[in-house]
Amino acid sequence: MTEQLNDIICHCSGTTYGKIMELLAKGHQDVTVLSNKTGACSGCGSCEDAILRLIDEQHNN
Numbered sequence: 553m554t555e556q557l558n559d560i561i562c563h564c565s566g567t568t569y570g571k572i573m574e575l576l577a578k579g580h581q582d583v584t585v586l587s588n589k590t591g592a593c594s595g596c597g598s599c600e601d602a603i604l605r606l607i608d609e610q611h612n613n
């Protein structure tokens with residue numbers, strides 16, 4: 553993964569890659585749960601693909 557942890561994955565909520573990675577590591581692997589916890593995907597929705605990709609990558613590790 554080339555993104556930095558401090559990079560914003562969701563510009564609507566200001567959620568960083570690092571925040572999503574942290575929640576994934578804690579076992580929150582559902583986009584709805586991640587959205588509820590961070591506000592990601594609750595605005596324009598354009599970050600959903602990137603978040604789904606992180607969830608996928610987590611499963612492949």
Ligand code: FES
Pocket residue numbers: 561562563564565592593594595596597598599600
């Ligand atoms: S960028 Fe995440 S909802 Fe708009």
